[in-house]
Amino acid sequence: MYQTSFESNLERFNRYVMNEIPIRLIRLSDMKFVARNDMRKHFRGSVPEDDLEMRYSPSNTVKYAILSHRWLDEGEPTYEGMKSGIAAGPGYEKLKKFCEKALTYGVEFAWSDTCCIDKSSSTELDESIRSMFRWYENSEICIIHLAQSETIEDIMDDEWMKRGWTLQELLAPRKIKLFSSHWLPMTDDRNDKSHEETKMMKTLERATGIPLDDISIYFSGSFGVDRRMAWAARRKTTRVEDVAYSLMGIFDVSLQIAYGEGGDRAFCRLIEAIMQSGNPSVLNWTGEAAFHPSFSCAIPKSPQNYEGLTRFPNLCQLEMTMTSLGLRVPLVVLPLSISSSIYTEQSEFEERVSQWKVTLECPLCPTIRINFTEYEENSNCQYALGIVNYSLGSCDVPRIPGQSVGFILRRAPEYRSMPRVIVCKPRSEHFPGLKTVFPESHECGQWSKANMTGLVEVNFPEIPSHSYFHISREYVEIVYL
Structure with a gap:
């Protein structure tokens, strides 16, 4: 300076x-x-x-x-x-x-x-x-x-x-x-x-x-959150709270020091402070979410949740606000349907772990297929893709890049609402108008992040990476995670 x-x-x-x-x-x-x-x-x-x-x-x-x-x-x-x-x-x-x-x-x-x-x-x-x-x-x-x-x-x-x-x-x-x-x-x-x-x-x-x-x-602003967290994933501290406190400067945030609060609570507070920067890469994690009744299920348990994932640099800033209902974030929510679900068993720590290999496809663009793993039965769950790198053009029409990044959302049957019909207006010959049954939106945290996968990239065919797919404003949803 x-x-x-x-x-x-x-x-x-x-x-x-x-x-x-x-x-x-x-x-x-x-x-x-x-x-x-x-x-x-x-x-x-x-x-x-x-x-x-x-x-x-x-x-x-x-x-x-x-x-x-x-x-x-x-x-x-x-x-x-x-x-x-x-x-x-x-x-x-x-x-x-x-x-x-x-x-x-x-x-x-x-x-x-x-x-x-x-x-x-x-x-x-x-x-x-x-x-x-x-x-x-x-x-x-x-x-x-x-x-x-x-x-x-x-x-x-x-x-x-x-x-x-x-x-x-x-x-x-x-x-x-x-x-x-x-x-x-x-x-x-x-x-x-x-x-x-x-x-x-x-x-x-x-x-x-x-x-x-x-x-x-x-320079702290030059790196994604997920990338920096991966640097810290295998490091240890004597005091469990120091896992979070030692990362404050690296992420340019400030926390009240409170030894005795526990490592989970300290790390949750760190992630909450980082989320205020609006960097979507903070959501690029897999595995176990932090377990604490006062924190959002969108917060991971430790830096180790960020290891071994694909990085997506230059993501657009995303509005993220922590509320009493969870992490409030506006996303373009595209419905996904289960194309196939295969039951498997895998040995992990000398135990047999049940898994489902799930393939999802998007009704708006059936060529988009996403494969991921679930640890619990999924046939009654509903899925969607929450796009994070979108922008609002004229008249607040969402514009999605040909190469898009988002994360998988899921919700259990008890969160379903009465369906309603939404008509997606035609924007190009590649994406004709569709009559789609889509659940009504609620502001009660009905969606949760599918924790076994981080951010995923999807490509809209026939739409170059530097061009945009225009979709109805109805698909922009305030989600609480």
Whole structure:
């Protein structure tokens, strides 16, 4: 961010220091804590005079190193121990090594999550957790200590690659430097983040499952929700709530920190906050929905629900609102009928699991056929396709791309209503007018997401991908999931 016409360099500097850097840091010259006001006094003389031709960024003035590591079982230095001057032990020796390496990067201050947060203050802990992504992002260098690695090859099995909080500590910083268990640099480079296919970057890509380019530079708005969730799917945290809390910065959302609420509730709140962005890829998940009476059945149980699915980039923004009736979302709802349903059994965890292989087709375009799996008998269920990438043209006529994306909706017999007749007006020779029996719409959450499938792509024949299929306004339905 750069200065505006109404904000001087000094004003911008002050705002940055008081809001965008850690609450306190370690002064490397004497290993003492300094607060934000101290940082403001220290760097104030380095703020350049106002110049309309110059773009000033406070991060070029306020520089600090930040540590990323795995906590030791033997204990880490605490805020109280550092403040009283009695910090000692293996954790304190690690902290001193970090500070030594930080000095080689020309910084005078450093931050570590073990001792720079007063964890006895719930207010400070809450702010620190919610701000941590920004603190890593604004650091001059992120020094990563890999306690289980001696060589680059060892990185593949290092516990650092498998933890929840270290995902943001890899993605957020502009510069990172990895050190081995004995604090030897893993490479000769000053910055181990690179657009080049270096041995280090290719190893990080394999170890994390994140593409090299996405590691080298990360912008939260550039990636689908499903893609980022898949990056976190195999990572673990000590506190179950941290599965959600550690992802706040990656998704640019903020949650109230409430340890003790449980992992399911924390993850549900995370998904609810993400849904406000309107990115339909948040619905691209399969498997078990979160089980909690106050949350929508459109919310998955964990990041693992997003693994192994087809990604659909550049989806249009979709209006999503969480209500007491569930997730409120307007969709183009196209009826689907069961073409075939085959019963099968499959071994899973030494048990026989009953499944139905279902083929659905769309009466509006019979060439569209969708195959998916159900875990329960489906002959009495009703299905539909909820198109997410549609737009409303003139007179609010829905326009569906030739290549469309949606998810399968289902509802049980008790949710059926009295049928009514809808006439789909002819829009082209390929889609003549149809007289279709379609259930009446209700605002009572009659539809649910078929959880065994994520987003699916359907192609309307004879309609090029850059053209649109126009359909009656009657097929736009407010659905509560």
